[in-house]
Amino acid sequence: MFAFILRRLAQAVIVMVSVAFIAFMLFQYVGDPVVFLLGQDATADQVRELRAELGLDQPFFVQFWHFLANAVQGEFGLSLRQGAKVSRLIAERFPATLELSMVAAVLALVAGIPMGVYAALRRGTFMSQVFMTVSLLGVSLPTFLIGILLILLFAVTLGWFPSFGRGDVTQLGWWSTGLLTPKGWHHITLPAITLAIFQLTLIMRLVRSEMLEVLRTDYIKFARARGLTNRAVHFGHALKNTLVPVMTITGLQLGGLIAFAIITETVFQWPGMGLLFIQAVTFADIPVMAAYLCLIALIFVVINLIVDLLYFAVDPRLRVEKAGGH
Amino acid sequence: MKLPLAVLFAAMAFGAGAAHAKTFKWTSASDIPTWDIHSQNNALANGVHASVYESLVYYNSRTFKPEPMLATSWTQVSPTQLRVTLRTGVKFHDGSPFTADDAVFSLERAMSKTSNFTVYTQGVTKVVKVNPNTIDIISGGPNPVLVNQLTELRMMSKAWAEKNNSTAPKDIKTQDENFAHRNANGTGPFVLKEWQPDQKIVLVKNPNWWGKAEGNVTEIVYTPVRAVATRMAALLSGEVDFVLDPSPQDLPRIRQDGNLRVIDGVENRTIFFGMDQFRDELPGSNVKGKNPLKDQRVRKALYQAIDINAITRVSLRGLGQATGAIVAPQVAGWNESVHQRYPFDVAAAQKLLADAGYKDGFEVDFACPNNRYINDEAICQAVTAMWARVGVKAKLRTLPLSTYFPMIQRFEASIYMLGWGVPTFDALYSLQSLVRTLGTGGDGNYNVGRYSNPKLDAVIDRAKTETDPYIRPRLLTEALAMQNEDVAHIPLHNQIIPWAMKKNIDVVHRADNRLDWRLIKVN
Numbered sequence: 001m002f003a004f005i006l007r008r009l010a011q012a013v014i015v016m017v018s019v020a021f022i023a024f025m026l027f028q029y030v031g032d033p034v035v036f037l038l039g040q041d042a043t044a045d046q047v048r049e050l051r052a053e054l055g056l057d058q059p060f061f062v063q064f065w066h067f068l069a070n071a072v073q074g075e076f077g078l079s080l081r082q083g084a085k086v087s088r089l090i091a092e093r094f095p096a097t098l099e100l101s102m103v104a105a106v107l108a109l110v111a112g113i114p115m116g117v118y119a120a121l122r123r124g125t126f127m128s129q130v131f132m133t134v135s136l137l138g139v140s141l142p143t144f145l146i147g148i149l150l151i152l153l154f155a156v157t158l159g160w161f162p163s164f165g166r167g168d169v170t171q172l173g174w175w176s177t178g179l180l181t182p183k184g185w186h187h188i189t190l191p192a193i194t195l196a197i198f199q200l201t202l203i204m205r206l207v208r209s210e211m212l213e214v215l216r217t218d219y220i221k222f223a224r225a226r227g228l229t230n231r232a233v234h235f236g237h238a239l240k241n242t243l244v245p246v247m248t249i250t251g252l253q254l255g256g257l258i259a260f261a262i263i264t265e266t267v268f269q270w271p272g273m274g275l276l277f278i279q280a281v282t283f284a285d286i287p288v289m290a291a292y293l294c295l296i297a298l299i300f301v302v303i304n305l306i307v308d309l310l311y312f313a314v315d316p317r318l319r320v321e322k323a324g325g326h
Numbered sequence: 327m328k329l330p331l332a333v334l335f336a337a338m339a340f341g342a343g344a345a346h347a348k349t350f351k352w353t354s355a356s357d358i359p360t361w362d363i364h365s366q367n368n369a370l371a372n373g374v375h376a377s378v379y380e381s382l383v384y385y386n387s388r389t390f391k392p393e394p395m396l397a398t399s400w401t402q403v404s405p406t407q408l409r410v411t412l413r414t415g416v417k418f419h420d421g422s423p424f425t426a427d428d429a430v431f432s433l434e435r436a437m438s439k440t441s442n443f444t445v446y447t448q449g450v451t452k453v454v455k456v457n458p459n460t461i462d463i464i465s466g467g468p469n470p471v472l473v474n475q476l477t478e479l480r481m482m483s484k485a486w487a488e489k490n491n492s493t494a495p496k497d498i499k500t501q502d503e504n505f506a507h508r509n510a511n512g513t514g515p516f517v518l519k520e521w522q523p524d525q526k527i528v529l530v531k532n533p534n535w536w537g538k539a540e541g542n543v544t545e546i547v548y549t550p551v552r553a554v555a556t557r558m559a560a561l562l563s564g565e566v567d568f569v570l571d572p573s574p575q576d577l578p579r580i581r582q583d584g585n586l587r588v589i590d591g592v593e594n595r596t597i598f599f600g601m602d603q604f605r606d607e608l609p610g611s612n613v614k615g616k617n618p619l620k621d622q623r624v625r626k627a628l629y630q631a632i633d634i635n636a637i638t639r640v641s642l643r644g645l646g647q648a649t650g651a652i653v654a655p656q657v658a659g660w661n662e663s664v665h666q667r668y669p670f671d672v673a674a675a676q677k678l679l680a681d682a683g684y685k686d687g688f689e690v691d692f693a694c695p696n697n698r699y700i701n702d703e704a705i706c707q708a709v710t711a712m713w714a715r716v717g718v719k720a721k722l723r724t725l726p727l728s729t730y731f732p733m734i735q736r737f738e739a740s741i742y743m744l745g746w747g748v749p750t751f752d753a754l755y756s757l758q759s760l761v762r763t764l765g766t767g768g769d770g771n772y773n774v775g776r777y778s779n780p781k782l783d784a785v786i787d788r789a790k791t792e793t794d795p796y797i798r799p800r801l802l803t804e805a806l807a808m809q810n811e812d813v814a815h816i817p818l819h820n821q822i823i824p825w826a827m828k829k830n831i832d833v834v835h836r837a838d839n840r841l842d843w844r845l846i847k848v849n
Contacts, residue, residue, distance in 0.1 A: 164556050
């Protein structure tokens with residue numbers, strides 16, 4: 001077990017360094033922040049001086065080494081655009097992204113699982129056909145389009161929900177939350193739906209096909225033969241076994257939700273990390289971009305690690321195999 | 327925000343208690359980078375800062391002549407000494423009086439090493455306090471645009487900055503933020519109440535302001551919204567009153583909407599093409615051993631091949647005013663005759679090319695930004711097609727601004743698009759940066775085609791020190807005419823900036839694309 005974790009951690013470190021390296025390499029092509037910092041009237045000397053001060057004139061590997069050395073200590077330098085510590089900026093934005101992702105994930109699960117179960121049990125009925133068709137749209141429509149359509153319908157035409165922003169936030173220590181005020185919930189509704197739709201349809205389709213699969217297995221036949229009620233068969237036996245792969249996928253998708261919140265955040269001006277990243281890209285704000293990518297990579301790595309460990313815990317065969325090795 | 331409670335309470339009481347509390351909610355794509363007034367020379371921020379921090383003089387929003395703000399008068403004691411009399415009885419938001427010490431401190435702060443406003447203090451060697459309400463601004467040589475430069479130099483309280491450790495402007499070398507980055511204390515008509523970066527700025531009316539506002543706004547709320555569709559949706563749904571940068575394709579709809587309206591104004595920014603006139607052979611061209619763009623006839627042919635009316639009508643959807651000059655009409659030195667374009671004439675263009683020895687045209691590299699100016703990419707695509715008609719095969723590549731500008735500054739483009747605004751409202755600013763041979767002290771710093779004409783340089787250099795109000799405009803006009811004659815650049819249009827708002831909002835459209843906070847009315 002211990003060796004297993006160590007091996008995983010070593011792999012995680014390699015992944016992180018590679019991500020940092022690739023990200024850093026890409027940044028050589030995003031443009032020159034000095035142009036933005038000095039404006040249109042800077043002289044060539046001023047540009048040269050600033051480049052030297054920022055260390056941008058040093059060779060690639062020297063810059064990368066400095067970056068790594070600082071990143072290990074959680075230090076990503078100063079944002080070129082906002083002049084504040086990157087760690088501070090990200091810490092300010094992280095709660096917004098996490099809340100949005102969590103609400104979206106819960107929404108996807110709460111709506112997706114029942115819809116999937118329904119579509120599997122009542123296969124061929126009108127409603128399940130509707131679910132399947134809508135889910136096809138959800139999988140194929142790009143997020144920004146869904147967001148814009150929701151804004152058009154619910155903000156502009158009906159005026160039920162606000163089109164942008166986070167509403168009122170409450171400060172709990174360093175954590176800012178919008179979930180304690182009605183206005184905050186009002187604001188999170190449309191972005192959360194937008195972000196959840198893809199996951200929701202994915203979960204629904206997954207639950208449906210898993211459920212259909214499970215319903216064909218022998219132990220369900222036995223359960224029926226034992227004269228159990230439909231309810232006990234469907235929800236007590238079938239659904240439980242259906243949920244194992246669903247949990248795995250959901251766990252992995254959680255990283256995706258956080259990472260791909262970029263688009264939703266941009267459409268709804270949601271003040272999270274994704275919006276910070278997009279703004280950093282337009283400004284060629286390298287420290288912010290680097291920190292963001294590394295953080296996202298870290299989130300993925302950690303989630304993967306947890307899932308691996310869960311497999312280890314859940315799947316008895318893995319443990320048996322290990323035990324047999326001794 | 328650390329303001330004396332009295333001011334804040336007074337301001338809030340005014341906001342909440344007054345019978346006609348008026349909130350003005352507006353939006354545009356990005357937030358201001360900082361509240362430190364000398365830290366970053368950012369167009370949007372300069373305009374927003376002006377609500378809280380005032381300068382000695384400011385452009386009148388209707389006439390665009392410098393008018394007194396914190397200075398009541400100024401006289402040129404000698405060609406290098408400007409004596410400025412300060413307004414008395416003015417108080418900062420924290421209640422302390424505005425004096426010559428603050429003025430000297432603020433100007434010196436703008437001149438300091440970490441300031442990004444040295445472009446506006448250019449030529450100033452020192453600032454001297456004469457008495458509590460008079461200062462002298464001493465320049466190294468005659469500076470005809472000094473008063474114009476003062477419009478962008480805002481005043482901060484010396485005592486406040488010293489108390490809060492903010493005497494030097496914040497820059498990227500400063501570890502983390504300084505106090506003045508998030509807090510503000512000026513003399514202006516509005517008080518900064520709250521700033522959440524990238525989310526919200528709340529300004530409330532300053533009840534103790536020295537001036538008299540024409541407008542009736544008691545609170546200003548700014549919420550940046552990056553996605554243009556969301557920005558427009560916020561206006562349509564009534565969540566904001568005003569959009570500074572609406573999307574061009576939505577304008578027809580807004581113009582027709584009974585509850586909304588659009589105000590158009592010519593921005594003080596001219597879009598033009600520059601051409602590499604330095605290399606002996608253009609990279610990416612099929613002409614070897616010589617540079618066709620060095621030939622005035624070729625440049626003129628490219629000019630005359632452009633159907634500018636088609637561009638302003640179709641590519642720009644009306645958001646451009648065709649021009650033959652490289653400066654907009656508000657700028658000193660501009661007149662009707664330099665504004666005249668060479669006519670669009672395909673036959674003439676073909677003849678010019680044939681005369682120059684390029685009967686069958688040539689291939690040339692052509693670069694444009696795709697997210698900087700209004701419909702920049704569409705314009706360049708249209709021009710590529712127009713040039714193809716006279717045989718010039720322009721190989722267009724479009725880049726986002728963050729890579730485009732460094733690229734042209736490395737002189738890598740053969741033909742490039744550039745837009746140039748003139749904060750001093752004086753043509754010297756453009757002539758010196760764009761036309762003057764590359765040199766020191768800002769000469770030719772954006773002449774990235776490296777055009778050089780000694781005769782034109784001589785006129786520009788004279789204008790730099792000429793302060794005579796009769797001779798100076800003539801020099802500027804002469805230089806603009808010479809640039810046209812030589813086709814140093816191909817002017818296209820002055821951008822027309824539309825502002826979209828609710829019907830009940832009254833604002834004055836300023837050529838520098840800023841709101842004048844004192845003039846906003848919510849009816």
